[in-house]
Ligand SMILES: Nc1ncnc2c1ncn2[C@@H]1O[C@H](COP(=O)(O)OP(=O)(O)O)[C@@H](O)[C@H]1O
């Protein structure tokens with residue numbers, strides 16, 4: 001039989017507004033020419049103005065989605081996004097241990113841009129102890145890196161320290177994202193690789209409110225590239241170039257923190 005087309009999996013929550021969560025993952029993976037599959041963990045009633053409500057799904061149907069995928073598809077890379085609470089984090093970890101869906105990108109989603117919690121506070125410990133040790137790469141933003149490490153992050157040295165702590169927790173590779181930094185000109189992310197190499201990825205900071213779904217888009221792009229067989233550094237660099245393009249080539253949708261342009265053309269490709 002001929003080899004299967006590259007397939008990737010997003011394990012996440014739904015954003016009814018279409019800009020973040022599962023929907024951002026699907027759009028990104030599709031744009032990167034990889035076949036996207038999903039395990040839905042929670043449903044949010046959400047738009048660009050905020051999260052109005054959410055409901056986590058029963059673990060039985062989460063188990064069944066994993067089993068259905070394993071029985072048929074050939075998934076080569078996967079990612080996690082919103083996992084809601086400690087019970088679901090544990091449940092997803094059990095399933096990721098049961099099946100081989102390739103390298104795992106952990107986007108430790110905690111709080112939506114508008115401030116709504118997407119992960120119960122007591123689940124942070126479960127993420128640290130159970131999920132991060134499975135991660136091929138973990139991609140926290142600054143508030144998430146602070147919550148996971150207990151550090152206060154105010155400068156480049158703090159971001160590097162957070163990266164080292166997250167690697168010590170068991171993540172092979174770490175990308176500490178600086179989207180929430182105060183720097184008005186540059187968006188800088190710190191990358192620490194499994195082989196000990198580290199570097200900064202910097203792009204111009206675009207003056208826009210349309211940054212809903214940036215973290216999901218970056219981590220989904222990394223996942224898609226890993227599904228195609230890219231090495232981790234190439235996947236990370238492509239992810240940064242793609243998310244920058246989706247912000248730079250913005251579209252106007254909604255009345256709050258608008259979504260990204262997932263059709264954006266990445267110039268260096
Ligand atoms: N205004 C911006 N201009 C350019 N890049 C940005 C901007 N905001 C975020 N980014 C980039 O988007 C990616 C996601 O970062 P961040 O916003 O920190 O994540 P999250 O969505 O998880 O909060 C990072 O590569 C970050 O540097």
Ligand SMILES: Cc1ncc(COP(=O)(O)O)c(N)n1
Nearest residue numbers: 013020021112212213214215
């Ligand atoms: C269902 C869901 N998952 C994740 C996010 C994070 O979005 P952002 O990337 O803007 O932090 C979100 N707002 N909703």
